[in-house]
Amino acid sequence: MEARTTIGPVIWYRDPKAAIDWLETAFGFERRLVVEGDDGMIAHSELTLGDGYIMVVGPPREKAISPMQFGGRATQSVHVQLTDSVDEHYARAQAAGATITRAIATQPYGDRVYVCTDIEDHPWSFGQTVQVLSDDAVAEATGHTTKTGKGV
Amino acid sequence: MTRPTFVPAVFYKDPVAALKWLERVFGFEVTSLVTDADGKLAHSELSFRGGALNVGGEWEGEIVGPARMRSPATVDGVNTQFVRINLADDLDAHYAHAREAGARILDAPTDQFYGARTYRAMDPEGHVWNFTQEVRVVTVEEMEKATGLKVRTSLEGA
Numbered sequence: 001m002e003a004r005t006t007i008g009p010v011i012w013y014r015d016p017k018a019a020i021d022w023l024e025t026a027f028g029f030e031r032r033l034v035v036e037g038d039d040g041m042i043a044h045s046e047l048t049l050g051d052g053y054i055m056v057v058g059p060p061r062e063k064a065i066s067p068m069q070f071g072g073r074a075t076q077s078v079h080v081q082l083t084d085s086v087d088e089h090y091a092r093a094q095a096a097g098a099t100i101t102r103a104i105a106t107q108p109y110g111d112r113v114y115v116c117t118d119i120e121d122h123p124w125s126f127g128q129t130v131q132v133l134s135d136d137a138v139a140e141a142t143g144h145t146t147k148t149g150k151g152v
Numbered sequence: 153m154t155r156p157t158f159v160p161a162v163f164y165k166d167p168v169a170a171l172k173w174l175e176r177v178f179g180f181e182v183t184s185l186v187t188d189a190d191g192k193l194a195h196s197e198l199s200f201r202g203g204a205l206n207v208g209g210e211w212e213g214e215i216v217g218p219a220r221m222r223s224p225a226t227v228d229g230v231n232t233q234f235v236r237i238n239l240a241d242d243l244d245a246h247y248a249h250a251r252e253a254g255a256r257i258l259d260a261p262t263d264q265f266y267g268a269r270t271y272r273a274m275d276p277e278g279h280v281w282n283f284t285q286e287v288r289v290v291t292v293e294e295m296e297k298a299t300g301l302k303v304r305t306s307l308e309g310a
Contacts, residue, residue, distance in 0.1 A: 006203030009160040010234040010282060035266075035295065036302040043301055044266070052157035055236060063280075065230045073220045075279065076233035079159040079206060122232065123221070129155075144194050147185045 008053050009078050013120050014066045016042035016058035022119050023047060023056065026096030027080070027126075028089065050083065067121035077123035086128035090114050093126075106130060108141030159197075160235050161206035163221040164277050167193050170207055173276060174198060177253040178237075179246070180205065203237065224278030236282040243285035247271045255281075265298035266290055 013019040017040050023029045029047040037043050046053045060066055067074045082089060090104045093116055101123070102115035110131035117123050135146045164170040174180040179200060186195040198205045212220035224231050239246060247261050250273055258272040258280065267290035273281050292303045 006201045006238050007156065007160060007205055008158055008236050008238070010236050012232055032305060034304045035299070036304065043299070050157035054158055063224075063229050063231055064234075065232055067232050070227075070230065070232065071220070073222045073227060074232045075163060075222055075224050075227070075230065076235070077161045077163075077221065078233070079161055081155045081157055081159065125161075142186075144186045144188050148183060 008055060009076065010055040010057060011078070011122055012060045012064040012066055013042075013056055013058040013122075014060065014069060015040065015120075016045070016056050019058070019118070019120060020045060020047065020056050022096065023054075026093045026098050026118070027124075028092065029054070049080065054078065067117075067123075068119075072117070072121045074121070074123050077125065079125045079127065082126060082128045084128065086112050086114070086126060089126055098124075109133060109138045156202070156204050159204045159206055160233065161208060162235065162279055163208055163210050163223055164279075165210060165223045165225050166277075167196065167207050167209045170275065170277065171196060171198070174205075174207070177250050177255050177275075178281070179249070200237065201240070205235070225276075229278045231278070231280050234280040234282055236284060239283060239285045241285065243269050243271065243283060246283060247273075263287065266295055 020031055020034065024031065029049050031045060031047050033046040034042065035044040041059065042057050045056045047056060087104060094100060098116040098118060100114065100116045104112060104114035106112045110129055110133040111127040112130045113125055113127040115125045135148060138146055171182055175182065180198040182196060183199045184197040188194045193209060196207045198207060210222055210226065244261055251257055255273040255275065258274055261269055261271045263269050267286055267288045268284045269287045270282060270284045275281065292305060295303045
Protein backbone atom coordinates (compact mmCIF):
# COMPACT_ATOMS: atom_id res chain seq x y z
CA MET A 1 0.00 0.00 0.00
CA GLU A 2 1.30 3.45 -0.90
CA ALA A 3 2.36 5.97 1.71
CA ARG A 4 -0.58 7.67 3.40
CA THR A 5 -1.07 11.30 4.12
CA THR A 6 -1.13 12.20 7.73
CA ILE A 7 -4.67 13.40 8.36
CA GLY A 8 -8.00 12.02 7.19
CA PRO A 9 -11.58 12.37 8.37
CA VAL A 10 -13.61 9.45 9.75
CA ILE A 11 -17.21 10.11 8.70
CA TRP A 12 -20.28 8.47 10.26
CA TYR A 13 -23.21 7.41 8.06
CA ARG A 14 -26.51 5.77 8.88
CA ASP A 15 -26.21 3.78 5.64
CA PRO A 16 -22.45 3.60 4.98
CA LYS A 17 -22.73 1.24 1.99
CA ALA A 18 -25.05 3.60 0.17
CA ALA A 19 -22.78 6.48 1.17
CA ILE A 20 -19.71 4.82 -0.36
CA ASP A 21 -21.56 4.25 -3.64
CA TRP A 22 -22.80 7.81 -3.66
CA LEU A 23 -19.45 9.36 -2.78
CA GLU A 24 -17.85 7.51 -5.68
CA THR A 25 -20.53 8.68 -8.12
CA ALA A 26 -20.87 12.25 -6.89
CA PHE A 27 -17.34 13.17 -5.83
CA GLY A 28 -15.18 10.72 -7.76
CA PHE A 29 -13.65 9.01 -4.74
CA GLU A 30 -12.43 5.42 -5.13
CA ARG A 31 -12.74 2.68 -2.55
CA ARG A 32 -9.51 0.89 -1.82
CA LEU A 33 -10.56 -0.97 1.33
CA VAL A 34 -13.94 -1.93 2.76
CA VAL A 35 -14.30 -3.98 5.95
CA GLU A 36 -17.90 -5.10 6.10
CA GLY A 37 -19.95 -6.68 8.86
CA ASP A 38 -23.53 -7.91 8.96
CA ASP A 39 -26.62 -5.84 8.20
CA GLY A 40 -24.83 -3.20 6.15
CA MET A 41 -22.34 -2.35 8.88
CA ILE A 42 -19.02 -0.94 7.70
CA ALA A 43 -16.33 -1.37 10.36
CA HIS A 44 -13.72 0.43 8.32
CA SER A 45 -13.27 1.73 4.80
CA GLU A 46 -10.86 3.90 2.89
CA LEU A 47 -11.85 6.00 -0.10
CA THR A 48 -9.10 7.82 -1.95
CA LEU A 49 -8.72 10.94 -4.04
CA GLY A 50 -5.41 12.47 -5.05
CA ASP A 51 -2.91 12.00 -2.25
CA GLY A 52 -5.52 11.53 0.47
CA TYR A 53 -8.20 9.30 1.83
CA ILE A 54 -11.33 9.41 3.94
CA MET A 55 -12.93 6.71 6.06
CA VAL A 56 -16.64 5.99 5.85
CA VAL A 57 -18.06 4.06 8.80
CA GLY A 58 -21.43 3.27 10.32
CA PRO A 59 -24.10 2.93 11.32
CA PRO A 60 -23.40 5.40 14.14
CA ARG A 61 -23.02 4.09 17.67
CA GLU A 62 -22.39 5.48 21.13
CA LYS A 63 -21.81 9.24 20.80
CA ALA A 64 -21.43 9.19 17.00
CA ILE A 65 -24.29 10.40 14.84
CA SER A 66 -25.10 11.25 11.24
CA PRO A 67 -26.14 14.88 10.60
CA MET A 68 -29.34 13.61 8.94
CA GLN A 69 -30.42 12.23 12.32
CA PHE A 70 -29.45 15.46 13.94
CA GLY A 71 -31.21 18.32 12.16
CA GLY A 72 -28.26 19.00 9.86
CA ARG A 73 -25.95 19.82 12.74
CA ALA A 74 -22.34 18.73 12.19
CA THR A 75 -19.29 18.89 14.43
CA GLN A 76 -16.80 18.73 11.56
CA SER A 77 -16.74 19.24 7.82
CA VAL A 78 -14.29 18.25 5.10
CA HIS A 79 -12.47 20.51 2.67
CA VAL A 80 -11.21 18.87 -0.51
CA GLN A 81 -8.49 20.65 -2.43
CA LEU A 82 -8.58 19.70 -6.10
CA THR A 83 -5.69 20.27 -8.48
CA ASP A 84 -7.91 20.81 -11.53
CA SER A 85 -11.43 20.65 -13.02
CA VAL A 86 -13.38 22.03 -10.06
CA ASP A 87 -16.16 23.21 -12.40
CA GLU A 88 -16.57 19.70 -13.81
CA HIS A 89 -16.56 18.34 -10.26
CA TYR A 90 -19.30 20.79 -9.33
CA ALA A 91 -21.45 19.68 -12.27
CA ARG A 92 -20.91 16.02 -11.40
CA ALA A 93 -21.85 16.50 -7.74
CA GLN A 94 -24.98 18.46 -8.68
CA ALA A 95 -26.02 15.80 -11.17
CA ALA A 96 -25.66 13.13 -8.47
CA GLY A 97 -27.94 15.05 -6.13
CA ALA A 98 -25.58 16.91 -3.82
CA THR A 99 -27.34 19.84 -2.14
CA ILE A 100 -25.40 22.91 -3.20
CA THR A 101 -25.26 25.33 -0.29
CA ARG A 102 -22.92 27.81 -1.93
CA ALA A 103 -22.63 27.97 -5.70
CA ILE A 104 -19.21 27.80 -7.26
CA ALA A 105 -17.38 31.13 -7.29
CA THR A 106 -13.87 32.46 -7.30
CA GLN A 107 -13.08 33.68 -3.79
CA PRO A 108 -11.09 36.82 -2.90
CA TYR A 109 -8.25 34.57 -1.70
CA GLY A 110 -7.73 33.12 -5.17
CA ASP A 111 -9.48 29.74 -4.88
CA ARG A 112 -12.54 28.68 -6.84
CA VAL A 113 -14.82 27.01 -4.28
CA TYR A 114 -18.22 25.42 -3.88
CA VAL A 115 -19.93 24.09 -0.76
CA CYS A 116 -22.51 21.31 -0.56
CA THR A 117 -24.01 18.67 1.68
CA ASP A 118 -24.11 14.97 0.85
CA ILE A 119 -26.95 12.42 1.08
CA GLU A 120 -26.73 12.36 4.88
CA ASP A 121 -26.19 16.12 5.27
CA HIS A 122 -22.44 16.04 5.96
CA PRO A 123 -20.97 19.36 4.81
CA TRP A 124 -18.21 19.42 2.18
CA SER A 125 -16.30 22.15 0.41
CA PHE A 126 -14.31 21.70 -2.77
CA GLY A 127 -11.73 24.17 -3.98
CA GLN A 128 -9.05 24.73 -6.56
CA THR A 129 -6.44 27.47 -6.49
CA VAL A 130 -6.86 29.54 -9.64
CA GLN A 131 -4.76 32.52 -8.61
CA VAL A 132 -1.96 32.63 -6.05
CA LEU A 133 -2.27 35.85 -4.02
CA SER A 134 -0.10 37.44 -1.34
CA ASP A 135 -1.39 37.83 2.24
CA ASP A 136 -1.60 41.59 1.63
CA ALA A 137 -3.70 41.16 -1.50
CA VAL A 138 -6.07 38.82 0.37
CA ALA A 139 -6.34 41.25 3.28
CA GLU A 140 -7.22 44.07 0.93
CA ALA A 141 -9.86 41.96 -0.84
CA THR A 142 -11.51 40.51 2.27
CA GLY A 143 -10.94 43.05 5.05
CA HIS A 144 -9.46 40.20 7.10
CA THR A 145 -5.99 40.01 8.55
CA THR A 146 -3.96 36.93 7.74
CA LYS A 147 -0.84 35.82 9.53
CA THR A 148 1.11 32.89 8.21
CA GLY A 149 4.15 30.99 9.30
CA LYS A 150 5.54 29.71 12.51
CA GLY A 151 4.58 31.32 15.78
CA VAL A 152 1.42 33.10 14.64
CA MET B 153 4.25 22.82 0.11
CA THR B 154 1.22 21.53 -1.77
CA ARG B 155 -1.97 21.43 0.24
CA PRO B 156 -3.14 17.90 1.04
CA THR B 157 -6.30 16.78 -0.77
CA PHE B 158 -8.39 16.26 2.38
CA VAL B 159 -8.45 18.87 5.12
CA PRO B 160 -10.87 18.26 7.99
CA ALA B 161 -12.46 21.35 9.56
CA VAL B 162 -13.13 21.04 13.29
CA PHE B 163 -15.53 23.41 15.08
CA TYR B 164 -15.17 24.77 18.62
CA LYS B 165 -16.99 27.09 21.00
CA ASP B 166 -13.61 28.62 21.80
CA PRO B 167 -11.46 28.12 18.70
CA VAL B 168 -8.54 30.19 19.96
CA ALA B 169 -8.24 28.07 23.10
CA ALA B 170 -8.51 24.99 20.86
CA LEU B 171 -5.62 26.18 18.68
CA LYS B 172 -3.42 26.58 21.74
CA TRP B 173 -4.46 23.21 23.11
CA LEU B 174 -3.83 21.40 19.80
CA GLU B 175 -0.36 22.93 19.60
CA ARG B 176 0.56 22.09 23.17
CA VAL B 177 -0.98 18.63 23.49
CA PHE B 178 -0.85 17.09 19.99
CA GLY B 179 2.03 19.07 18.49
CA PHE B 180 0.15 20.93 15.75
CA GLU B 181 1.58 24.16 14.40
CA VAL B 182 -0.64 27.07 13.40
CA THR B 183 0.31 28.04 9.85
CA SER B 184 -2.42 30.52 8.99
CA LEU B 185 -4.65 32.68 11.14
CA VAL B 186 -7.33 34.89 9.61
CA THR B 187 -9.08 37.42 11.82
CA ASP B 188 -11.90 39.78 10.91
CA ALA B 189 -12.09 43.54 11.52
CA ASP B 190 -13.16 42.88 15.15
CA GLY B 191 -10.18 40.62 15.77
CA LYS B 192 -12.40 37.54 15.84
CA LEU B 193 -11.04 34.31 14.37
CA ALA B 194 -12.44 33.82 10.86
CA HIS B 195 -10.32 30.92 9.66
CA SER B 196 -7.22 29.05 10.67
CA GLU B 197 -5.05 26.33 9.31
CA LEU B 198 -2.77 24.05 11.28
CA SER B 199 -0.17 21.64 10.04
CA PHE B 200 1.16 18.43 11.49
CA ARG B 201 3.81 16.30 9.78
CA GLY B 202 2.57 17.10 6.29
CA GLY B 203 -1.14 16.96 7.13
CA ALA B 204 -3.45 19.96 7.40
CA LEU B 205 -6.42 20.85 9.57
CA ASN B 206 -8.80 23.82 9.79
CA VAL B 207 -10.13 25.05 13.12
CA GLY B 208 -13.11 27.39 13.33
CA GLY B 209 -15.81 28.65 15.65
CA GLU B 210 -19.38 27.40 15.66
CA TRP B 211 -21.41 28.96 12.90
CA GLU B 212 -24.39 28.68 10.65
CA GLY B 213 -25.99 30.86 8.05
CA GLU B 214 -26.73 31.28 4.42
CA ILE B 215 -23.15 30.67 3.42
CA VAL B 216 -23.55 27.00 4.26
CA GLY B 217 -27.28 26.66 3.70
CA PRO B 218 -28.89 24.16 6.06
CA ALA B 219 -25.62 23.00 7.63
CA ARG B 220 -25.01 24.11 11.19
CA MET B 221 -21.54 23.70 12.65
CA ARG B 222 -21.44 22.82 16.30
CA SER B 223 -18.88 21.88 18.88
CA PRO B 224 -19.58 18.54 20.57
CA ALA B 225 -19.54 20.59 23.78
CA THR B 226 -22.84 22.24 22.84
CA VAL B 227 -24.55 19.07 21.58
CA ASP B 228 -24.11 16.69 24.50
CA GLY B 229 -20.80 15.24 23.32
CA VAL B 230 -22.09 14.02 19.97
CA ASN B 231 -19.67 13.75 17.00
CA THR B 232 -20.57 13.47 13.30
CA GLN B 233 -16.94 12.89 12.29
CA PHE B 234 -13.64 11.99 13.92
CA VAL B 235 -10.13 12.97 12.83
CA ARG B 236 -7.66 10.20 12.09
CA ILE B 237 -3.97 11.03 12.19
CA ASN B 238 -1.52 8.63 10.69
CA LEU B 239 1.88 8.84 12.37
CA ALA B 240 4.96 7.55 10.57
CA ASP B 241 6.55 6.64 13.90
CA ASP B 242 6.64 7.35 17.65
CA LEU B 243 2.97 6.65 18.40
CA ASP B 244 3.74 5.66 21.98
CA ALA B 245 5.77 8.81 22.56
CA HIS B 246 2.96 10.91 21.07
CA TYR B 247 0.50 9.18 23.39
CA ALA B 248 2.68 9.73 26.45
CA HIS B 249 3.02 13.43 25.66
CA ALA B 250 -0.71 13.89 25.00
CA ARG B 251 -1.69 12.11 28.21
CA GLU B 252 0.84 14.07 30.22
CA ALA B 253 -0.43 17.33 28.68
CA GLY B 254 -4.01 16.58 29.70
CA ALA B 255 -5.73 14.84 26.79
CA ARG B 256 -8.56 12.57 27.90
CA ILE B 257 -7.51 9.09 26.77
CA LEU B 258 -10.34 6.94 25.41
CA ASP B 259 -8.17 3.98 24.37
CA ALA B 260 -4.51 3.48 25.30
CA PRO B 261 -2.14 2.26 22.54
CA THR B 262 -3.23 -1.15 21.22
CA ASP B 263 -2.13 -3.33 18.28
CA GLN B 264 -5.07 -3.80 15.86
CA PHE B 265 -5.91 -6.74 13.58
CA TYR B 266 -5.33 -4.60 10.49
CA GLY B 267 -1.67 -4.08 11.31
CA ALA B 268 -1.83 -0.67 13.00
CA ARG B 269 -1.06 0.43 16.52
CA THR B 270 -3.64 2.99 17.62
CA TYR B 271 -4.75 5.21 20.46
CA ARG B 272 -7.79 7.46 20.86
CA ALA B 273 -8.09 10.70 22.73
CA MET B 274 -10.67 13.41 23.29
CA ASP B 275 -10.01 17.14 23.31
CA PRO B 276 -11.56 19.52 25.87
CA GLU B 277 -14.66 20.18 23.72
CA GLY B 278 -15.29 16.51 23.00
CA HIS B 279 -13.87 15.94 19.50
CA VAL B 280 -12.47 12.42 19.09
CA TRP B 281 -8.97 11.98 17.66
CA ASN B 282 -7.73 8.61 16.38
CA PHE B 283 -3.96 8.24 16.16
CA THR B 284 -2.57 5.35 14.22
CA GLN B 285 0.77 3.99 13.10
CA GLU B 286 1.26 1.10 10.71
CA VAL B 287 3.39 -1.54 12.39
CA ARG B 288 2.99 -4.48 10.03
CA VAL B 289 1.43 -5.34 6.68
CA VAL B 290 -1.62 -7.61 6.95
CA THR B 291 -3.22 -9.54 4.08
CA VAL B 292 -6.95 -9.47 3.39
CA GLU B 293 -7.15 -13.15 4.39
CA GLU B 294 -5.51 -12.42 7.75
CA MET B 295 -7.93 -9.54 8.39
CA GLU B 296 -10.95 -11.70 7.58
CA LYS B 297 -9.71 -14.48 9.80
CA ALA B 298 -9.07 -12.12 12.69
CA THR B 299 -12.44 -10.39 12.51
CA GLY B 300 -14.92 -12.72 10.84
CA LEU B 301 -15.78 -9.73 8.62
CA LYS B 302 -15.77 -9.50 4.85
CA VAL B 303 -12.91 -7.41 3.47
CA ARG B 304 -12.83 -5.95 -0.03
CA THR B 305 -10.13 -3.93 -1.67
CA SER B 306 -12.11 -3.10 -4.81
CA LEU B 307 -15.61 -3.22 -6.27
CA GLU B 308 -15.07 -6.73 -7.60
CA GLY B 309 -17.61 -9.08 -6.10
CA ALA B 310 -19.44 -6.25 -4.33
